[in-house]
Amino acid sequence: MGDHSGLHMSKDFQRALLSSMLDQAGTCGSSLNSSDTESDSDRKPGVAGDGDTKATSEVSSAPIDPKEYGMSLGYKQLYSGKEDRHGRYVWVCELPKDIGEPAENAESEKWAIILRHNQADCAALDRHSELKDVLGDVLADYPGVALELKRLEFDGRFEPLVHCWPALREAIAKLEHSAEQADADTELKTRLEHAKLLDNIMIKEFSEIAETMVDLKGNGVITYDHLWTIFEPGALVHSSIDNQDRAFRLHSSRYGKDAQGSPVFSLSCVFVDFDGQRFETQKHSLRIESFEGHRQTQNLRVFPIDFHDGEEEIKSKLKARGDKFEALAGTHYCNYNGVGWTPGQQPGTRDKFNVTGRIVIDGHGYNRYKPNHGIYLAALNAQIAQNVVRGATADANRRFGIPAYATFDFSDTGGMPCDGFFESEPSEGERQALTEDQKIIATPFVRGYSLRLKEWLNFFANSVSEIVFNEDAFASLELPDNQKELILGFTLANQVQRNRFDDAIAGKGRGTILLLSGPPGVGKTLTAESVAEKMRVPLFAMAAGDLGLGPKDVETELQNILDMCARWGAVALLDEADVFLEARNNHELERNKLVSIFLRVLEYYEGIMFLTSNRTSSFDRAFESRIHISLQYKDLEAKARKAIWQTFLDKHNAAQAVAREQPAARPLAGAAKLYAAQSTTAASSKALDAQKEEEKQQGEDLQPHKISAGDLKKLASLPINGRQIKNFLKMAQLLAAHRKEALAYGHVEDVVEATQHLHKATQASDEAVSNVYS
Incomplete structure (x- = not known):
């Protein structure tokens, strides 16, 4: 953001500057004081100091030559008297006890510097001609200082001059070096004299502040009144x-x-x-x-x-x-684990969210x-x-x-x-x-945007990390090879050749729409997830409930979501899309609006969208021309179920291996150790024995599963879908952990038996519905 060496003072430089200021303060102070007592004949012509009574008492209102503005080497002190009827100070030569004659006139214009003092102990400095170039460099672009003005005033604490004092000293040093040259002109020497005069005034007026600044900074403390320094x-x-x-x-x-x-x-x-x-x-x-x-x-x-x-x-x-x-x-496209926030309703407030995921x-x-x-x-x-x-x-x-x-x-x-x-x-x-x-x-x-929370948020940059993609997700899909090739081929080609093919109407028909239909738990949603993982692009999963209630809200939200998906090259997934796809009729006008909106939005979508449904027979015929690929998923066969069981069991073993690497994280073992440390010697021995037994049992439940190939064949014969397989195995894992045992066929069998009534009831309901429509 720029070089600040000319502005900021190092601590060593501050001490050197203070020493220099104090040395010069004695010299300059005596010089200035002596000028008050010098006779008119002793004083150098054209030089006036603080308290120059001759210069201030014998004033003249006659105008002076503009060439003389600011050319008298010295400074003029004026004091504020009472305010006039316009609220302006009347400036006088001496600190007034009552109203005095105005001292600001044509004669005062000749002084290089005018110091004004008011009764509120506030001062202002007028800068005249010869200091213009010097201060122009020293105070260049200092906030609130307009150097182009004819009269430059500094109020109060003279912050710009105090902050830029080191830069003023550097400017004086450069002028001194230039003035030493044989060909130095009178104007340069005059500029140097005026710059030194300003420096002397600074020493007289602010040496005490400078000394306080160095003392406070050196001790690492500050007062409220000196914060500005x-x-x-x-x-x-x-x-x-x-x-x-x-x-x-x-x-x-x-x-x-x-x-x-x-x-x-x-x-x-x-x-x-x-x-x-x-x-x-x-x-x-x-x-x-x-x-x-x-x-x-x-x-x-x-x-x-x-x-x-x-x-x-x-x-x-x-x-x-x-x-x-x-x-x-x-x-x-990243991973995130931390807090996200958005501005709240009230100014200065924030609505915060715990965000994990992509x-x-x-x-x-x-x-x-x-x-x-x-x-x-x-x-x-x-x-x-x-x-x-x-x-x-x-x-x-x-x-x-x-x-x-x-x-x-x-x-x-x-x-x-x-x-x-x-x-x-x-x-x-x-x-x-x-x-x-x-x-x-x-x-x-x-x-x-948080894909899980469906919210635009502010995220901490340090909590953002790269995504570790599951390279095996698509390969683990239990689908015929020709179907897998068809799905992946269409989606990857759309990603590479995006927007090359267009309709007769610009922006129309550029997307790829895939319909996946079939019973629950056969891999429809997993297909969309696996494709997005293979393509390494975001998956925007949504359901009808995410889009609002009224047709207008649904249209706005759906259009925004699909615009975002096209912008990111994301895969859009509308799960359970039946409410949008079902045929229109004369009795459900609101739902008819939703279908019409969805038809129009699909026409102009430019990305990849998966639709999943359980009831293709009731679809509106207008969707047939808007769906590019339609795949029917059947109930899982024994071979597919066996592969799914095997996949989840392999993941179980991998998770157990990771858990065995971190035994110290086990809370029960930590509790036993704490109990042992707090017990007496005899009790400690028993506690240690109990701890060893506990660790032995815990080690058992971290071992790989004990489900054999024969057990796996029995499990594959169960007429359940992929989602049920995952749920059964999850419950069996928890049961095995509770018993402190390795996962075995018996745990799965117990879970299946405990939940079999729900499966049978659901199966009976499906058969009844099937009979109605057959």
Whole structure:
């Protein structure tokens, strides 16, 4: 974000500066004091100091030559008298006890510097001509300072001059070096004299503050009244927000009051964010409540990062997070385990969610599908933005790290995209890379969509991880080989040749729709899941209940979901789609609307969609031309059931092997050890024996299953579907763990017998329905 070496003072440099200031304060102070007592004949012509009575008493209202403005080497002190009827101070030469004659006139214009003092102990400094170039370099782009004005005023604590004092000293040193040259002109020497004069004034007025600053900084403490001295514009500040280390670039600070009228020190900062198109800066406000006495600087809610004991470590940590933030710009299919949040109804609140599973990082989509909470960082004035590399820092701004335009004008964009439309998303190669400093102040959040919660959320970048895909998922499908080849061939070809084939109407008929029908538990849903896993793309699974109730809500939600799926190249799965596919009639007008909406949306869908159903006989005939592949799944045969049993038993053994690697995580063993440690010697011996027996039993239930090939054949003969096989085996595992035994055929048999009544009742119901329709 820029070079700050000209602004920030190291501790060694601060001590050297203080020593220099104190040395010069004695010399300058005596010089200035002596000038008050010098006779008019002793004083050098054109030089006036503090308390120059001749210069201030014998005033003239006659106008002076404009060439003389600011050319008298010295400074003029004016004091505020009473306010006039317009509320303006009447400036006089001496601290008035009552109203005096105005002292600000044509004669006062000739002084290089005018110091104004009012009765509220506040001062202002007017900068005249010869200091213009010097201060122009020293205070370049300091927030709130307009150097182009004829009269430059500094109020109160002179923060810009105090913060930039080291830069003023550097400018004086350069002028001195130039003035030593044989060909140095008079104008250069005059500029040097005026710069030294300002430096002398700074020493006289602020040497005590400088001494206090160095003392406070050296001891790592600060007072509320001196907070302004450590918060310099452009400084890198640290805070902890959402239990996350954060760094910001300080833009400006001020003392004020909060909504309750309590005094606070407010800081306007910026950080780097991503709005879906580009990296940009985003504003953020921080504040420190008033406090009494001294406080450790590191204990403040926000403090300059160079006060942090582990400054380099924290910067390294923030940079690593910034690297990840930059890498996650754009659209990415990832895994997540952590907290996600979205802005709450009340300002400043957040609705939080526990998120586990797969997500899609998509900042552009977040703005598009959640516009009320969108992030729009583009400059409102596009003409300015065209000529500036976004995120770059202009040379003139390097001291304060201020971007060259737009975002430091803290005007509110109203949460709207530039010109009201969404820009196209740039490719990764077109995106401006972040600098090292920009990575440090990058936000810890990325925006995206939780596929499980069906919510657009903010995610912590450090909780995002890569997906470990199940390479064997599709191969384990119990389908005829020709069907598997057909499904995979169509879907993969659609992924490669996406959008090549089009209808006579643009955007129509580009998608691939597959209908999977058949009884429950035969692999319809698993087929869609396995295809998405094989293609390594998101699976957007939805049911009728996820789309709302009314036809309008269903249309909006369905259209958004399918747009998202097409955008991500995802596989859409509408499970139990019968409510949308069933034939229309003259009696159910609302359902007829749903069918019509679904027909129209399917026509314009550009991705891959799986529909699953149990009742194809009642479908509306209009769907026949919109479905590209229709596959009928039959009840599982013994061979297929055996393969499914074997697959789940293999997974059981793999899980047991992992559990055996982590015996210390077993809570019962830990309890026995704790009991043994707390018991007497005799009791401890018994406890240890009990612990050994317990561990022996626990070790048994972590062993591989004991289901033989003959047992597997018996299980395959059971007339159940794949989902029931998974449920039976899951219950059997829990039963075996309870008995502290290895999984065996007996456990499965006990579970089947205990739940057989439900299976028989369901089977009888299916047979009755079949008889009705036969």
